[in-house]
Amino acid sequence: MKDKHYIFRTTKIDNPITKMTIDNFxxxxxxxxxxxxxxxxHGYNLLDYKKQNGFWFALKSLVQEPMIILLSVAASIYFISGSGGDGLFLTFAIVFEAAISLYQDSRSRNALEKLKxxxxxxxxxxxxxxxxxxxxxxxxVGDYLIIEEGTSVPADGIIIHSNDFSVNESILTxxxxxxxxxxxxxxxxxxxxTNVASGLAIATINYIGNNTKLGKIGKSLEDIKEEKTPLELQINNFVKKMVSIGTVVFLIVWLINYLNSKDVLDSLLKALTLAMSIMPEEIPVAFTTFMALGAWxxxxxxxVVKQMxxxxxxxSATVICTDKTGTxxxxxxxxxKLFVLSSQKVTDLSEELSKxxxxxxxxxxxxSEPIPFDPMEIALHQAYSKLEENDERPNFKLVHEYPLGGKPPMMTHVFENQEGKRIIAAKGAVEAIMRASNVSSQEKExxxxxxxxxxxxxxxxxxxxTAEFIGNDYxxxxxxxxxxLKGIVAFYDPxxxxxxxxxxEFYKAGITVKIVTGDNAATTVAIxxxxxxxxxEKSITGDELMQLSDEELAKSVIETQIFSxxxxxxxxxxxxxLKAQNEVVAMTGDGVNDGPALKAAHIGIAMGKKGTEIAKEAASLILLEDDLSKMVDAVAMGRRIYTNLKKAIQYIISIHIPIILTVFIPLALGWLYPNIFSPVHIIFLELIMGPTCSIIYENEPLEQNLMKQKPRPMSTSFFSWKELTTSIIQGLFISxxxxxxxxxxLYLGYDEAITRTMIFTVLITANxxxxxVNRSFYYSIxxxxxxxxxxVFIIISITVAMMCALLFVPLFNTLFDFEVLNLNQITTSIVIGFISVIWYEVVKWIKRRRALIA
Structure with a gap:
């Protein structure tokens, strides 16, 4: 099956120039x-190391979750005290909660595996x-491998041919x-x-997988652990604070109940109820799910997103620095077109060409290189093949070369045939070739x-x-x-x-675009x-940029849009x-020389087709189709994920507040029914809230106005005071x-069961x-x-069906200590739940009115 898979993954490269050169060898x-x-x-070219079992690791982490521990303690207390029904329900809840968590973890791991x-x-x-x-x-083993500048060497081998070939072996040495x-x-x-720093080589493979030098010393990317991101740290810190608060409140409530009742287990159960209502365990699950599924x-x-x-x-991207060629x-x-210096004439290739x-x-x-891989060199070889009936390339051997170098760069090749005839040719930036040639003032003009x-x-x-040279002491x-200097060759890349x-699309989204290219200013400006x-209208060259003072540089990088x-x-x-100016920088690149900038940018973007392996390794994101329009989609997806995650967490905060206060206030103030909710009720609410925030909000589409807004500053805290205030006020209204x-x-003289059922119905309705309502904090419901x-329809329908079962099925009535409500009681509860939330639509209406006036 694997071999069949292999056959489908083979892609023929239709390059007649390369094929002809290979035939020559x-x-x-x-x-x-x-x-x-x-x-x-010999097997496959893979580094096989013992990997940690993802399922068992997830299960181990789950057992350590505070909510699972609380549920287990509560279930044990129910069984010990003889409440078998409640204990069985909580046991089922533990299994259900674990199943959801493991399913979400599995989705996340599968998404990340596909990315790999x-x-x-x-x-x-x-x-x-x-x-x-x-x-x-x-x-x-035995394959003939072609490796070129910018690629990573995939196995150990022996070079049989090379052009200007060098390798960075820092991973080994x-x-x-x-x-x-x-x-x-x-x-x-x-x-x-190892990485190819320059040139091209053909090598025969002698070792693959674990038998390679890298495989034997046991280095693997699997060992590298990603650091937590600022957002992840903020969320983890928030959850830790809530757990700390929950622990303190739990101990206080346990002590108060024990002093009143002298019953250890009963007071512990009541304290656990409150502790459960405080634990926001859905938040880290939501974060992991949103990020992994967003990457998927x-x-x-x-x-392809390489890093979470x-x-x-x-x-947050505010600036995109893009190269010109290929992007x-x-x-x-x-x-x-051609310009021959001797004739001083610009000629189109469609015309009849002179000698x-x-x-x-x-x-x-x-x-150019004997085996060309640069698009311009391929074009030159193709043009030569069309013009020359007598191909001289098989007769000449590359005897000396000077790799691409200098600022701006040039390169030189020395060929020789068996008779000792020598060809020395150079090409490169016009400024570099003119500097190396004896050119008069008139010719320069x-x-x-x-x-x-x-x-x-x-x-x-x-x-x-071209040049003439006698002897071998180059x-x-x-x-x-x-x-x-013979002349100029001109290429067109539409x-x-x-x-x-x-x-x-970038401009509408408030993102500045800058062109950063190795080409000259005139060509770049024309495109x-x-x-x-x-x-x-305004551009600057690399040499000019390097001469600027820090103050001038800071001003120039903001004001200038073309860097040639x-x-x-x-x-x-x-x-x-740009980063020093608090810009969030995305940078596109494809070559070896782009590596440092791609690594330094907040978002390094490599091209999947023409990008070198070094560029892909340095980048954090790869565009498989080399299409910059995908970056518009990526930015939109980034904004969508961030916004939806915020909606989910604001929802969690809002709905936790009424649960906490409804449990705490009657208990603290000594009302007639102080323990209105038990762990059974809290866990049922948790089972509803988890899927709501993780499934509904993760699947929400991009809001209409999101790509018309300015990028959010990276310094913006995820839990801004304004947004927290909104969530707290919503929670207080539901409370x-x-x-x-x-x-x-109480006023109408209802008993505890009816009171509990009505309050629970209000909470479910409000949920x-x-x-x-929170699907948008701007647009109306x-x-x-x-x-x-x-x-949305599926999850809400399931919630309504479950609530109906609790209200009208005797078995669940008994388990939850509910009473069947009459039509007036149900209507009252639903209306109160509706009003406690729907008021926010007025706030949104005011926002839209202000936006229209502005």
């Missing part, structure tokens, strides 16, 4: 039969003479500097878990005019140069070759069709104009400067309803209407009833 790779045989012999599957990296291999992409776990590797016997090994919902939308804290941060543009590089123009393309190709002409239409430009620096709409980007010619240090400086019902029943959430 005469690499066919394993056949399908050899792959199956290797898997039978989505973040599992892919790798490229050569099999059956073709390059294909597979899951890293499907790699087998602790050394942060990259190590150069090649096919020589002394330095030809690669190891699982995002995953279904094509957004990202879900709660998404709704704003299609990343479909096409060689479109000099063909030679410019040829030299640009030689300046002509080049500048050509760049302006091309850039203002959004073309991405690279300069190309210069230490590529700039010292004494280049002759803007994505939906990008203008995406930008408008920005085409897509309706706000603030394209950026390099890693400059990108990181932008992110840190007033229950206490009024109590006194009204139902509070659920409906009439509007929210139109929201698509089928669970």
């Amino acid at each position: 005469d690499i066919k790779g394993l056949t399908s039969e050899q792959v199956l045989k290797a898997r039978e012999e 599957e989505f973040t599992e990296p892919n790798c490229k291999v050569i099999r059956n003479g073709e390059q294909i992409e597979i899951k890293s776990e499907d790699l087998v 602790g050394e942060s500097l990259a190590v150069t590797k090649d096919s020589t016997a002394d330095n030809n090994l690669i190891f699982k878990g 919902r995002l995953m279904k939308m094509g957004i 804290k990202t879900v709660e941060t998404l709704g 704003i543009t299609e990343n479909k590089m096409t060689l479109a 000099e123009e063909k030679d410019l393309i040829k030299q640009a190709m030689w300046a 002509e080049i500048g005019n050509a760049i302006n002409l091309l850039s203002q239409d959004g073309y991405r430009v690279l300069a190309v140069a 210069p230490a620096n590529q700039e010292d070759f004494g280049f002759v 803007p994505k069709k939906n990008i203008q709409k995406v930008l408008e 920005a104009k085409q897509i309706g980007f706000r603030g394209y 010619r950026m390099y890693p240090e400059a990108k990181l400086k932008i992110i840190n400067a 007033a309803g229950t206490i009024f019902t109590y006194q009204y029943a 139902i209407f509070l659920t409906l 009439i509007t929210t009833l139109q929201y698509k959430n089928n669970l």
Whole structure:
């Protein structure tokens, strides 16, 4: 079954350039039969360590929950005192409560496991003479692996070919500097878990899974524990305070009851009733459920969230720093135009090309990697293949190279054939190539005019140069070759069709968008104009940015929207400067050089398709389809989750207050029926409240106005005084309803059973209407009833059915010490419960009126 799964996960990579180059190296790779045989012999490429059983861990944690402990104590007291019915009900309640908790925990764990599957990296291999992409776990011993800059090495292997290849092995050695590797016997090994810092290599796999060097020393990401987020800490602290208060009140009430009755068990049972009413155990369950299921919902939308804290941060994003290529543009590089310095002419590739123009393309190709993986280099190889009938690439071997370097960067390759003919070609940023070439003032002016002409239409430009060199003692620096600038190649990467709409969505949501790119300012501004980007008039380069003082930098990062010619240090400086201004920063990136900035941003966003493994590892969120519109969805989901979690917790606080006061006030003031509720009643209310807050509110849709509001500041406390006050007042109004019902029943001379039943009916009614009213703290209940959430009807129907059973089924009547109410008593209770909650609709109406006037 696993092998069948493997076959479906294999993806053929249709790249004729790469295939041709592979053929030149005469690499066919394993056949399908050899792959199956290797898997039978060596298994899958997985690190198998003994993992903790999630179910038993959840069960162990559950046994330690305060509410389960209280229920167990109360059930034991009932059995000891001879109240078997009550004891059995509480035992059933313990099982039911445990089942709900385990189910919610299972949903959370399953959601997180699916996320892990989505973040599992892919790798490229050569099999059956073709390059294909597979899951890293499907790699087998003997595979021919292709690894390139930005990827993580998925298994141990031996290099058979490399271009400018270096690896960061800090996970194994602790050394942060990259190590150069090649096919020589002394330095030809690669190891699982290390990262490719530069270049490309082909390697044969000799060890996988636990047999790799990483597997043997036992390092695993499973050992890394996430720190608790600020929101999680706030919630945990709130619950701890409530538990502390509950413990103190429990001891006081136990003492008071014991002094009055001298009955240890009876007084303990009454004190436990109050302690149960104070415990807000639904809150941490709600938090975990909302975050895990929120991450799962995002995953279904094509957004993989790697860290739980990202879900709660998404709704706070105030700035999105996006790169240009592949995010704003299609990343479909096409060689479109040429400028040959000797002819001083800009030519479209659709025109008839001269010998000099063909030679410019040829030299640009030689300046590229022999096995291209960069979109521009692939475009150059493809253009060369179309123009040249006699392909010279198989005849030349790369004998020396200078990797991409400098600010702005350039790169140089030295090729040689068997006759000793040598080709030295360089390409890179126009400024870098001009600096390394002997260019006259007039030629600089002509080049500048050509760049302006091309850039203002959004073309991405690279300069190309050649050099002559005799001997093998190559210069230490590529700039010292004494280049002759041949001309400029211009690529066109069209803007994505939906990008203008995406930008408008961000602007409506109060989010500032900044372009941070390695491209030049003119090209970036031209694309920005085409897509309706706000603030394209002002830009700054990486070098200019690094020269600014702290005060100037703080001002510049806020006022400037386009950052061009950026390099890693400059990108990181932008992110840190924005964070220092209390902005919540999201940053998109795909390359190795984006790693530091992605790590530093509050929300690092890597591209799932064109993103390197290093970028994905540094990021906290991955867009599987490389579509920035998904970030709009992600922000909306973040705001929705945060808002719905708040609704759930405000609901919990509001409904706990009347339960606490209804239990405490008659007892403290010595009213006629001091123990109106027992643990049986409290646990029934808990069983209703748990599903309500965790299921109904988690499933609530995005409110209409949520994406038109400004992002909430990260410094905002989850339990703000204003929102707490609203919840407390709602709870006090419901408490007033229950206490009024109590006194009204006494006034009419009703007995304890009828009084208890009426108060309980008021609480259940208030619970139902509070659920409906608190679906929005702005829109009316009439509007929210139109929201698509089928669970509202289902949960409320179950609650009503259970209440009817308690009121009219004799068995439950007896168990709960209830009395069948007449029509007048039921109507009175329902009306009081309704009024105690519905008043908040007036408050919401006033809010909407004020918003219209404003």
